[in-house]
Amino acid sequence: MNPLPLVALVGNPNAGKSALFNALTGARQKVGNYPGVTVERKSGRFSLDDGRPVELVDLPGTYSLDPGSPDEAVTRDVVTGHQAGERPPAAIVIVVDAGNLDNHLRFALQLVALGLPTVMALNMVDMAERDGLTIDAEMLSRELGIPVVPTVAVRRRGLDELRAALGKAVGSNAAPEVAEAAEHSSYTALQRRARAIAAAATTRPEVTRDAAERIDRVLLHPVAGLAILLALLFVMFQAVFAWSEAPIGWIEDGFSVIQGAATDALPAGLLRSLVVDGLIAGVGSVVVFLPQILILFLFILVLEASGYMVRAAFLMDKLMAGVGLSGRAFIPLLSSFACAIPGIMATRTIDDPKDRLTTILIAPLMTCSARLPVYAVIIGAFIPARDMGYGIGLQGLVLFGLYIAGILGAMAAAFILRRTVTRGAAGTFMMELPRYQWPDPRDILIGLAQRAWIFLRRAGTLILAASLLLWLLLSFPQAPEGRSQVEYSAAGCIASVLEPVVRPIGFNHEIALAIIPAMAAREVAVAALGTVYSIESDDETVLEQTVTERLSGRWPLPTALAFLMWFVFAPQCLSTIAVIRRETNSWRWPLFALGYLFVLAYIAAGATFWTATALGLG
Numbered sequence: 001m002n003p004l005p006l007v008a009l010v011g012n013p014n015a016g017k018s019a020l021f022n023a024l025t026g027a028r029q030k031v032g033n034y035p036g037v038t039v040e041r042k043s044g045r046f047s048l049d050d051g052r053p054v055e056l057v058d059l060p061g062t063y064s065l066d067p068g069s070p071d072e073a074v075t076r077d078v079v080t081g082h083q084a085g086e087r088p089p090a091a092i093v094i095v096v097d098a099g100n101l102d103n104h105l106r107f108a109l110q111l112v113a114l115g116l117p118t119v120m121a122l123n124m125v126d127m128a129e130r131d132g133l134t135i136d137a138e139m140l141s142r143e144l145g146i147p148v149v150p151t152v153a154v155r156r157r158g159l160d161e162l163r164a165a166l167g168k169a170v171g172s173n174a175a176p177e178v179a180e181a182a183e184h185s186s187y188t189a190l191q192r193r194a195r196a197i198a199a200a201a202t203t204r205p206e207v208t209r210d211a212a213e214r215i216d217r218v219l220l221h222p223v224a225g226l227a228i229l230l231a232l233l234f235v236m237f238q239a240v241f242a243w244s245e246a247p248i249g250w251i252e253d254g255f256s257v258i259q260g261a262a263t264d265a266l267p268a269g270l271l272r273s274l275v276v277d278g279l280i281a282g283v284g285s286v287v288v289f290l291p292q293i294l295i296l297f298l299f300i301l302v303l304e305a306s307g308y309m310v311r312a313a314f315l316m317d318k319l320m321a322g323v324g325l326s327g328r329a330f331i332p333l334l335s336s337f338a339c340a341i342p343g344i345m346a347t348r349t350i351d352d353p354k355d356r357l358t359t360i361l362i363a364p365l366m367t368c369s370a371r372l373p374v375y376a377v378i379i380g381a382f383i384p385a386r387d388m389g390y391g392i393g394l395q396g397l398v399l400f401g402l403y404i405a406g407i408l409g410a411m412a413a414a415f416i417l418r419r420t421v422t423r424g425a426a427g428t429f430m431m432e433l434p435r436y437q438w439p440d441p442r443d444i445l446i447g448l449a450q451r452a453w454i455f456l457r458r459a460g461t462l463i464l465a466a467s468l469l470l471w472l473l474l475s476f477p478q479a480p481e482g483r484s485q486v487e488y489s490a491a492g493c494i495a496s497v498l499e500p501v502v503r504p505i506g507f508n509h510e511i512a513l514a515i516i517p518a519m520a521a522r523e524v525a526v527a528a529l530g531t532v533y534s535i536e537s538d539d540e541t542v543l544e545q546t547v548t549e550r551l552s553g554r555w556p557l558p559t560a561l562a563f564l565m566w567f568v569f570a571p572q573c574l575s576t577i578a579v580i581r582r583e584t585n586s587w588r589w590p591l592f593a594l595g596y597l598f599v600l601a602y603i604a605a606g607a608t609f610w611t612a613t614a615l616g617l618g
């Protein structure tokens with residue numbers, strides 16, 4: 001069978017390649033208003049105007065064909081046909097930002113010079129129009145010697161014309177007419193030519209966009225900007241608690257109904273315990289955190305889509321440089337707030353290997369969303385929901401503190417790593433500021449639905465399996481009359497071995513038991529506590545309680561705080577270790593990360609426990 005002709009989307013970062021890819025193929029690849037969203041080759045299919053199917057690949061954005069970072073190397077290899085196991089492209093689509101032509105044309109000239117059948121998508125013409133620019137697509141087409149199609153990827157404008165132009169290009173061997181040796185021309189020569197073409201094709205208005213500049217003068221201000229960033233984060237964490245109460249209640253009610261029904265339907269015995277204490281209690285205790293996770297992502301998605309995130313990166317650049325990180329590390333670190341895995345993959349945009357390695361090693365310290373259930377349970381059970389005045393809640397404040405602790409820990413770790421294992425000079429910050437955009441509610445909803453799906457799928461697979469295994473280990477061997485089942489069980493025995501090790505940092509037997517399965521995924525700690533208390537009590541009323549209610553007041557406060565600190569630092573996630581292994585191509589760094597994070601977690605939890613005890617909080 002003949003493979004489908006390959007068409008590659010290439011261009012500068014943030015030009016709208018992924019948006020165009022989604023519009024053409026119906027896929028839902030992540031788009032975001034900052035450079036470096038796509039770090040891997042993604043492919044899909046669509047049909048040309050004459051019905052011929054083609055395979056379309058979406059590539060990471062690059063600035064030239066002589067790449068510095070690993071993601072850019074992918075792009076070059078695909079375009080030049082050197083990618084192992086990949087056929088050379090039948091055509092390429094150069095995606096450029098119409099409002100940023102002089103920058104984007106430089107790379108476009110290099111690409112045109114390759115002599116492949118080429119079409120240009122002059123994207124974001126809507127934004128250019130908003131800024132009052134008029135662009136002469138025909139003149140561009142004449143200058144470059146390739147068809148130029150104006151598009152608005154997010155409104156699906158220009159797609160038919162693009163398909164038609166590609167239909168002519170795919171299968172034609174005709175090299176473009178103006179195939180100069182631009183591939184090898186110097187940077188300045190290319191730049192000069194790009195500027196000249198852009199100037200000839202663009203009509204600029206008298207007044208330029210100064211609204212954005214005025215906004216930036218405030219948002220990028222070293223003091224005011226930083227204050228706004230902190231305030232934003234603060235509001236975000238308050239909202240996580242303040243807005244989630246009602247929906248969490250509904251989910252809890254739903255699970256109690258299911259639990260009640262299962263209790264009535266099944267005869268008392270092991271099967272009922274398995275279903276009620278193991279599966280429903282385990283999965284239910286995690287799923288109730290869906291609303292909080294969605295609130296967190298609502299903020300992150302809106303900030304990403306608006307163009308604010310890169311401003312935040314810019315603000316943090318000084319601080320990051322101070323600890324020896326490049327400003328480029330900001331976006332990967334920020335993605336790690338969702339999950340360290342995409343965060344670590346996003347480090348592919350960092351060209352300096354030592355910069356990149358440092359970022360990979362500290363990414364697990366950013367508070368990923370899997371920690372939220374753990375934090376929320378412990379905060380809910382041990383920190384009173386007190387109003388601190390001005391509508392500031394104590395619980396949100398503690399959560400904010402935990403996130404800050406993770407960030408400070410990461411900065412401290414980077415500082416030390418940069419002076420020891422990953423010594424070297426820090427790279428400089430070079431990132432274009434994207435234009436401000438109103439987030440599209442539809443995009444945000446799709447993004448939220450995707451996050452909800454990822455979370456529920458995890459609950460239905462990983463967490464379900466872990467809960468099942470845990471129930472087995474907690475239920476067997478069966479304790480004789482008068483002995484505690486949890487203590488007597490296999491899990492209890494394993495925990496007893498670990499307990500002496502964690503006793504000095506204030507942990508008890510239950511915690512020792514919860515942190516072992518949480519190695520697979522952090523949320524399992526919550527499921528584990530839920531199951532432990534469910535099995536331990538014969539009291540039917542316990543079933544009606546949430547994990548938070550069951551835990552309330554059971555541990556001394558210093559223990560609860562130490563437990564939180566443990567989760568700030570401990571590398572409780574196997575997938576992250578696996579990704580570090582893959583991205584660094586060796587076992588050395590994942591093992592190093594495991595080691596240093598466990599040591600850090602132990603010290604931080606211990607210090608917290610003893611400080612809190614000394615302060616008389618117990």
Ligand SMILES: Nc1nc2c(ncn2[C@@H]2O[C@H](COP(=O)(O)OP(=O)(O)OP(=O)(O)O)[C@@H](O)[C@H]2O)c(=O)[nH]1
Pocket residue numbers: 012013014015016017018019020030031032033034035036037038039059060061062123124125126127151152153154155305437
């Ligand atoms: N107004 C407008 N916005 C667009 C258009 N195309 C893309 N965008 C927005 O521009 C931003 C960047 O789009 P992406 O598709 O992620 O850009 P990309 O070229 O894939 O970027 P990288 O993956 O970082 O190389 C997103 O916020 C999109 O919603 C367009 O035609 N008009």
Ligand SMILES: [Mg+2]
Pocket residue numbers: 017018019030031037038059060061
């Ligand atoms: Mg992309």
